[in-house]
Amino acid sequence: MEATLIQLAITNGPYVIILGIIFFWSKSLIQFTFSRDIEEKKSELSKKEEDYKATLARENQNFTHQLNQNLEAHKNKLDLMKQESQIQFSHLHLERAGVIRDLYAHLVELHGAMVDFTRTMHWVKEDVDKEESARVDRFNQAFSTFKNFYLPKKLYLDKGIAAQLDEILEKYWSEAYDFDLAKRMLKMGRDTKESYTIQMDKLNAISERVVKDFPLIISQIEDEFRKILGAKV
The missing domain is CATH 1.20.120 (Four Helix Bundle (Hemerythrin (Met), subunit A))
Structure with a gap:
């Protein structure tokens, strides 16, 4: 494509050169904007992933804590029933x-x-x-x-x-x-x-x-x- 633009510049003069500069600048701007959007999206997805992991960790911790409490209460109940059974x-x-x-x-x-x-x-x-x-x-x-x-x-x-x-x-x-x-x-x-x-x-x-x-x-x-x-x- 660059060879084509050079040939056009030789035959059409400064006008084509200006268009070429605008084209390259636009292309670079688009690439920059696209790369920035991708990075922002990646950062956003990474943050959401970390937030999701943190939420899962908290829920898992709460569930484990509740489960331990339930197991302890059940164990205490079984111990009490065992003691009553032994007494009987x-x-x-x-x-x-x-x-x-x-x-x-x-x-x-x-x-x-x-x-x-x-x-x-x-x-x-x-x-x-x-x-x-x-x-x-x-x-x-x-x-x-x-x-x-x-x-x-x-x-x-x-x-x-x-x-x-x-x-x-x-x-x-x-x-x-x-x-x-x-x-x-x-x-x-x-x-x-x-x-x-x-x-x-x-x-x-x-x-x-x-x-x-x-x-x-x-x-x-x-x-x-x-x-x-x-x-x-």
């Missing part, structure tokens, strides 16, 4: 320990009364009938005490232990009933040797089961009680 569990454990202590004491007394009641032979101290009546009364009282204490407290015990206690409660009652019935039949059938032998066999069998079989069930219950209380089995 501790209180429940103490209640269960008390139930087990008293229930076991009643069970021991019931078994002792049952063993005494179902013996086929006793030393007579003073009066046969009074001493036999005392054994019957002791068993009835022990059975009633155990039953009345145990049934309302079943909720404190695991189903497995409750099933064992239900079983032994039923066994105590049924064996005591059969033993008492056999004794009555024995008194009524003393006139025949065969009847006497049948009833004595029943009495001896019941007495043996009470002494040999019942302690096995009680021992299993004892182990379960120890587990609940945290004692070694």
Whole structure:
């Protein structure tokens, strides 16, 4: 283009030279203005980017702060719930320990009364009938005490232990009933040797089961009680 302008200048003279100067000046002005606008735009975009980054940083900081506050509040709430749960569990454990202590004491007394009641032979101290009546009364009282204490407290015990206690409660009652019935039949059938032998066999069998079989069930219950209380089995 410059060669063309030079050729035009030679052929057309000063007029063309002035136009060329104006053209170059305009071109330079346009380039300068365009470059300045670009720089200003770049500066504006850079500033907006920095402002946006700063805004994001503040929002992120605020969000993190709020999140930490929420997490701390939630943690405090969980800690409080845990403490309340531990208190409730501790209180429940103490209640269960008390139930087990008293229930076991009643069970021991019931078994002792049952063993005494179902013996086929006793030393007579003073009066046969009074001493036999005392054994019957002791068993009835022990059975009633155990039953009345145990049934309302079943909720404190695991189903497995409750099933064992239900079983032994039923066994105590049924064996005591059969033993008492056999004794009555024995008194009524003393006139025949065969009847006497049948009833004595029943009495001896019941007495043996009470002494040999019942302690096995009680021992299993004892182990379960120890587990609940945290004692070694």
